[in-house]
Amino acid sequence: MSETTALDVFAGVGWGVACGWLGVREYGVEIAPSAIRLRTASGMHTIYRDVWSGLCFPWIVPAHRLYIASPPCQTFSIAGGGEGRKALGDVLDAIDAGLYRDVDKLIALGERLDPRTALVLVPLAHIWQHRPELVALEQVPEALPVWHAYANVMRGLGYSVHVEVMRAEQFGVPQTRKRAILIARLDGKVVPPTPTHSRYYSTDPGRLDPGVEKWVSMAEALGGTPGSLMSTYSTNGDYENRGVRDGDHPSSTITSKADRSQWVVRKAMGAGMVERHGDRPGRTLDQPAFTIRGNAGGMEPGGFVFREELRDWEWLDAPATTIAADPRITAREHHEHSEQSGTSLRLTYLEAAALQSFPPDMVWPGNQGERFLAIGNAVPPLMAAAILGALLAPPAERDAWDNVFAEVAG
Numbered sequence: 001m002s003e004t005t006a007l008d009v010f011a012g013v014g015w016g017v018a019c020g021w022l023g024v025r026e027y028g029v030e031i032a033p034s035a036i037r038l039r040t041a042s043g044m045h046t047i048y049r050d051v052w053s054g055l056c057f058p059w060i061v062p063a064h065r066l067y068i069a070s071p072p073c074q075t076f077s078i079a080g081g082g083e084g085r086k087a088l089g090d091v092l093d094a095i096d097a098g099l100y101r102d103v104d105k106l107i108a109l110g111e112r113l114d115p116r117t118a119l120v121l122v123p124l125a126h127i128w129q130h131r132p133e134l135v136a137l138e139q140v141p142e143a144l145p146v147w148h149a150y151a152n153v154m155r156g157l158g159y160s161v162h163v164e165v166m167r168a169e170q171f172g173v174p175q176t177r178k179r180a181i182l183i184a185r186l187d188g189k190v191v192p193p194t195p196t197h198s199r200y201y202s203t204d205p206g207r208l209d210p211g212v213e214k215w216v217s218m219a220e221a222l223g224g225t226p227g228s229l230m231s232t233y234s235t236n237g238d239y240e241n242r243g244v245r246d247g248d249h250p251s252s253t254i255t256s257k258a259d260r261s262q263w264v265v266r267k268a269m270g271a272g273m274v275e276r277h278g279d280r281p282g283r284t285l286d287q288p289a290f291t292i293r294g295n296a297g298g299m300e301p302g303g304f305v306f307r308e309e310l311r312d313w314e315w316l317d318a319p320a321t322t323i324a325a326d327p328r329i330t331a332r333e334h335h336e337h338s339e340q341s342g343t344s345l346r347l348t349y350l351e352a353a354a355l356q357s358f359p360p361d362m363v364w365p366g367n368q369g370e371r372f373l374a375i376g377n378a379v380p381p382l383m384a385a386a387i388l389g390a391l392l393a394p395p396a397e398r399d400a401w402d403n404v405f406a407e408v409a410g
Contacts, residue, residue: 004392006066007132009051009123011035014378015068015136016044017358018385022392027062029054034370041363051122055103058129066392067132069123070379071139072116087117088145095149100125124150131157134391137182138379141165147182159184162192170195170212171386173357174221175289176202179379183391193390200288218265219285221354265290289355349375357382 004024008015011028012035019026020043030036031049039046047062048054054061090113099105100121110118123137127150135154137147144165151161161184168177171193183190197216198209208214265283283290347355349371353362357380364371 004066005062005064006068007061007064008068009054009126010070010072010119011039011046012070012378013038013042013044013374014356014381015070015384016042017362017381018379018388021381021385022388024066024388024392027064034366035374037365038363038370038374041365051119052103052107055122055125055129061130064132066134066136066388067123067126067130068136069126070137071120071122087113091117091120091146092149094121095124095146095153100128100153120146124153127154127157131186133186135159135182135184136387136391139180141178141180144180147180150182151184154184159186160188160190162190164192166383166387167199168380168383169200169215169288170197172197172216172382173380174216174218175291175355175380176200177291177380177383179383181387183387185391191390193386196386205287215288217286218289218355222285222351352376356380
């Protein structure tokens, strides 16, 4: 398999880690100084900063076979203010009007709408200009209509396109994160990745999909079993080589607790939400994590809460939900009529990184906020590797790529 060159726009670090695992030469476009420093510390190349530069001056874009983009999701996300959902009709109208063919009109659209919403159209403008052979795009599920509109345009350009909402836990990530994915290729039929793990059914945690492995739990990722990621994510790890300053070591948290089986992640729900939708059970460390979101200021649950009577609960087995840009878990009572009480506990950034499936030897320079931002905004590397492995593999080499991914996931 010859080396593939990828252009990774709105790069961050998740896709870059996956590219490294798969032997893909990744060139990133990233504007955040902290993310650029992190990428540099991890050996990733950042070639320019402003995504508009590659559209206005296309000669600065390197030749690439694979185009990757995860445009900003804040305005489309449930966790955001909803500007993207309100402007969804405008975005779809802009695609129908072909504004992606004219960079000046696209920039004007950004001035009229929330600029982050307009950035969702940058990948289609790039695809129109450069016609990469392979495409991988990622966004929050609320952006699925945009990807379907993309697909209609791209099929007219000769692409085979697949759009779906993927679940991270089905690819070995210890977290129930959902993302809208578009993958496409010009040289034949695109084949989506095949799940390697079961979906996590929150209403029936004992239910497992046949023919695949069980989802990965928080305990497995954080050190609850021999050989787990946290065996090298330990709070006694080599901080200097990870770019951690003296005095800025992770505090002792759930990973070091001898009684960690008694800690539970509770869903952050106000009394009004509980009244409308009903109470939702928490998750033990034997389950996947809740989603850690990019701008939520913490993991979606209210925190790890100590409960002495855990045996009274029927749900004892689950992965984490989505991990966000600031996945620190802060002290908070579940809600005023909750039966849950006790002391809450914070995740360290290393634990958050493990729940995002980052490798244990990842270097994390910067302050705590910058680390959590990079971790929470990233595509989980295992999920990214599954997508890219399926996309990169021509039919004759599919088994070879499956073997590569199996080694990474294992």
